[in-house]
Amino acid sequence: MGATKSDQFSDQQNEMAMMLKALAHPARVAIVEYLLKVESCICGGIVDHLPLAQATVSQHLRELKNAGVIQGSVEGTAICYCLNEKALGKLKNYFGKLESKLKSKCC
Amino acid sequence: MGATKSDQFSDQQNEMAMMLKALAHPARVAIVEYLLKVESCICGGIVDHLPLAQATVSQHLRELKNAGVIQGSVEGTAICYCLNEKALGKLKNYFGKLESKLKSKCC
DNA sequence: AATGTTTATCGTAATATTGCAATAAAGAGA
DNA sequence: TCTCTTTATTGCAATATTACGATAAACATT
Numbered sequence: 001m002g003a004t005k006s007d008q009f010s011d012q013q014n015e016m017a018m019m020l021k022a023l024a025h026p027a028r029v030a031i032v033e034y035l036l037k038v039e040s041c042i043c044g045g046i047v048d049h050l051p052l053a054q055a056t057v058s059q060h061l062r063e064l065k066n067a068g069v070i071q072g073s074v075e076g077t078a079i080c081y082c083l084n085e086k087a088l089g090k091l092k093n094y095f096g097k098l099e100s101k102l103k104s105k106c107c
Numbered sequence: 108m109g110a111t112k113s114d115q116f117s118d119q120q121n122e123m124a125m126m127l128k129a130l131a132h133p134a135r136v137a138i139v140e141y142l143l144k145v146e147s148c149i150c151g152g153i154v155d156h157l158p159l160a161q162a163t164v165s166q167h168l169r170e171l172k173n174a175g176v177i178q179g180s181v182e183g184t185a186i187c188y189c190l191n192e193k194a195l196g197k198l199k200n201y202f203g204k205l206e207s208k209l210k211s212k213c214c
Numbered sequence: 215a216a217t218g219t220t221t222a223t224c225g226t227a228a229t230a231t232t233g234c235a236a237t238a239a240a241g242a243g244a
Numbered sequence: 245t246c247t248c249t250t251t252a253t254t255g256c257a258a259t260a261t262t263a264c265g266a267t268a269a270a271c272a273t274t
Contacts, residue, residue: 002227002228002229002230002261002262002263003228003229003230003262003263004132004133004134004229004230004261004262004263005133005134005158005159005262005263006133008133008158008159009133009134009136009137009158010133010137013133013136013137013140014133016130016133016136017130017131017132017133017135017136020127020128020130020131020136021127021128021131021132023123023124023127023131024124024127024128024130024131025111025124025128025231025232026111026113026115026116026117026120026121026123026124027111027112027116027232028124029116029120029123029124029127030116030117030120032205033120036205036208036209044249044250044251047250047251051112051115051116052112052115052232052233052234053233053234053235054234054250054251054252055233055234055235055236055251055252055253055254056232056233056234057251058251058252058253059231059232059233059252059253060232061251061252062252063231074240078241078250078251079250079251079252083209085206085209085210088202088205088206088209089206091202092199092202092203092205092206095195095198095199095202095203096199096202096203098139098143098195098199099192099195099196099199101143102143102190102192102195103192109231109232109233109257109258109259109260110232110233110258110259110260111231111232111233111259111260112232112233132261132262134262151219151220151221154220154221159262159263159264160263160264160265161220161221161222161264162221162222162223162224162263162264162265162266163262163263163264164221165221165222165223166222166223166261166262166263167262168221168222169222169223170261181270185220185221185271186220186221186222
């Protein structure tokens, strides 16, 4: 025991949980907000902006990338990270639908 | 080490991460979707609907409740769980703002 | 009072996450 | 080539999460 029983839930539920998990840490929220604030694509400087060691930041970036929330690509000299519009769109739609369905009911 | 450095991030970032964390598990996504689908408020029956032991479901419900995503109240005989419209509204707004800011930039 | 039903909590094992120092890898510039 | 800078990876310790059996608590129904 101890491992999540992913196979017991739908693909959609697992996908949503995976994306939400990627954002379920203040450092990763901060990274996304920073990418959004500065340029939406940024080459370098993320580490200096966070109160964490370089190795830790790199790990958080990898998690965001694995979940598809950000994209990273080698641009000549540095590595550039961008927000993934598609993933953020999915999240927006999900909560949008959730809320509109909720409002149509009455408690 | 090992513990999240919450104090290094803003209250807003921590709050958002906390709500997202509450939803960052397929079982908890399934619970929210079930509450939405059936009635938005439901008294009993959640356990039977999930492929997990009763103790585990109870634990997941507690996490959702602690994060403010759902509300639970003793209604006479059973315990009724409802979605918290306010929390879901916050999530919707967050991703809505995120996406609109993103679209106004160009990569 | 005894029984059944439903939900919560405790205790515990398995697994995952968080964080960092150390080190590697890869390219830029001297 | 040697060094500097930047990002990734490895290895490890501390902590958190996930899951469940056992048990408790609260209230029905008999």
